Amino acid sequence: MRTVLDFSPLHRSSIGYDRVFDLLEAAARTQSNDNWPPFDSVKLSEDKYRITMAVAGFSREDINITVQGNMLTVTGERKGEQEGEVLHRGIANRPFNRRFELADHMLVTGAQMENGLLVIDLKREIPEAYKLRRVEIGQTAAPATQIHSQAA
CATH class of the missing domain: 1.10.1200 (Non-ribosomal Peptide Synthetase Peptidyl Carrier Protein; Chain A)
Known part of the structure; x- marks a missing residue:
């Protein structure tokens, strides 16, 4: 439906x-039926986020992270062949391409890889021009009024 x-x-x-x-x-x-590789997206604080992707079997050299405009793209392709005859393949080694649409003013602040997990940190940095600011209400000088008296 x-x-x-x-x-x-x-x-x-x-x-x-x-x-x-x-x-x-x-x-x-x-x-999208392609849910590989699996990932978590977490809001760490008001302006900090984290994407964690399970990329078992991939090395740092096999993964490419790019940002163009508001699109974060993570691609991976294993370059080396496994030694020996594979009797059962339970760890996926197919190439992948994950795209994340980022909100305005989101910046990728870093990426680390450890124990088969790729961690990408993001931060929202709102420019000063977009931050809340108080506008003072000024006073205008009242026009001088003159009262004319008529002599009778």
Whole structure:
């Protein structure tokens, strides 16, 4: 069963959110059956996030992490062949390509790999121009009024 989302009420009351609506509509249209490699995404604090991917059998040299615009892409392809005759393959070694759509102002701050887990740290850095600021209400000088008295 497929649910069709109608964003027209939101379009009437919001300006500049076209990209968000496009992302939601694209997510509703696509059904990805490829869930490999498995990953966790965790919110560590108000502005810090972490993606942890299970990449057993891959080395640092086999994995490539790129960011272009708001798209984080993690690709992996094992370069070396395993020695000997494989009797059973339980550890996947197929190439993968995982994409993550990042919100505005998200930065990848680092990546580490340990014990078959790739950990990618992200941070939201909002520019000063977008942060909350208080606008002072100024006073305008009251126009001078003159009262003319008429002599009788």
